[in-house]
Amino acid sequence: xxxxxxxxxxxxxxxxxxxxxxxxxxxxxxxxxxxxxxxxxxxxxxxxxxxxxxxxxxxxxxxxxxxxxxxxxxxxxxxxxxxxxxxxxxxxxxxxxxxxxxxxxxxxxxxxxxxxxxxxxxxxxxxxxxxxxxxxxxxxxxxxxxxxxxxxxxxxxxxxxxxxxxxxxxxxxxxxxxxxxxxxxxxxxxxxxxxxxxxxxxxxxxxxxxxxxxxxxxxxxxxxxxxxxxxxxxxxxxxxxxxxxxxxxxxxxxxxxxxxxxxxxxxxxxxxxxxxxxxxxxxxxxxxxxxxx
Numbered sequence: 001x002x003x004x005x006x007x008x009x010x011x012x013x014x015x016x017x018x019x020x021x022x023x024x025x026x027x028x029x030x031x032x033x034x035x036x037x038x039x040x041x042x043x044x045x046x047x048x049x050x051x052x053x054x055x056x057x058x059x060x061x062x063x064x065x066x067x068x069x070x071x072x073x074x075x076x077x078x079x080x081x082x083x084x085x086x087x088x089x090x091x092x093x094x095x096x097x098x099x100x101x102x103x104x105x106x107x108x109x110x111x112x113x114x115x116x117x118x119x120x121x122x123x124x125x126x127x128x129x130x131x132x133x134x135x136x137x138x139x140x141x142x143x144x145x146x147x148x149x150x151x152x153x154x155x156x157x158x159x160x161x162x163x164x165x166x167x168x169x170x171x172x173x174x175x176x177x178x179x180x181x182x183x184x185x186x187x188x189x190x191x192x193x194x195x196x197x198x199x200x201x202x203x204x205x206x207x208x209x210x211x212x213x214x215x216x217x218x219x220x221x222x223x224x225x226x227x228x229x230x231x232x233x234x235x236x237x238x239x240x241x242x243x244x245x246x247x248x249x250x251x252x253x254x255x256x257x258x259x260x261x262x263x264x265x266x267x268x269x270x271x272x273x274x275x276x277x278x279x280x281x282x283x284x285x286x287x288x289x290x291x292x293x
Contacts, residue, residue: 008071009281011051020070021293022285023101025092027108027260029077029085032148035230038265042277043074043106045266050278057286059242064286067293070101082147086115093119093258102293104281107262109229110137111147113214114155120212120258121159127257128209129156130248131165132241133216134232136188138175149229149263152214157184164206166198166244167191167219169234191234199244208253213284216263217277227273229263238276242283249287259284 006014009024017023026043033039055063075092078085089105093116096103105116110133121127131137131153138157142148146155153163162185169191178184189202218228221235249256264277
């Protein structure tokens with residue numbers, strides 16, 4: 001049922017945590033952005049846009065919200081202590097997983113993802129990471145900090161997770177050297193190599209296993225996602241992206257246990273980019289509900 005008053009995702013009634021399968025965790029963290037600022041407003045903008053979104057999904061022919069969606073209060077950013085912020089995110093994630101919740105975090109900049117992955121990996125030691133992004137995010141550190149958004153995947157690899165990256169079209173010489181010399185467990189599919197049938201091909205090529213999804217919105221083309229921290233030309237469009245996610249999540253040998261949507265930097269709360277991000281959140285939930293979550 002739709003309610004206008006609660007400031008929750010979809011304007012839904014504020015469920016008790018025990019009745020919700022899906023928990024939306026706003027993380028309005030912005031400390032290392034290096035181009036367009038505003039990611040700290042991303043979670044609020046997603047929630048705001050979602051309150052004007054139809055809750056019936058025409059593709060799935062159902063209302064995914066009925067599985068139970070809980071919108072948590074945002075985590076208070078500890079902007080000047082990134083190590084403490086990382087611990088707060090990891091601890092909060094673990095406290096929700098122990099209650100058997102599916103945590104979908106709303107960023108915030110991409111630097112929040114390693115802590116979210118760490119929280120999940122303590123429950124799923126064989127965790128793999130599906131990484132949709134325009135950037136490799138493999139720097140050892142950037143602008144003096146290892147907690148940078150440009151180092152997110154490097155930190156994830158250091159945990160021992162295998163990473164399957166799609167859409168990459170921006171990388172530094174340092175990162176290329178890291179890939180060449182260290183040969184880390186990351187499989188990168190460069191945007192320029194992704195043919196028109198990539199959703200069908202790559203959704204099946206990803207190894208079987210338990211996955212965490214980190215979705216940097218700059219994976220999408222700036223024509224539909226201009227409001228992101230570091231937009232890159234040559235990205236991907238709405239339906240092809242959904243087709244990949246649907247096909248990947250339909251696989252019986254794949255289990256998604258957590259996700260984040262990061263790097264929305266809204267110019268204003270009425271931007272089409274905000275509405276797109278909110279629909280993406282709801283689509284992911286819908287695909288999981290259809291699978292039986």
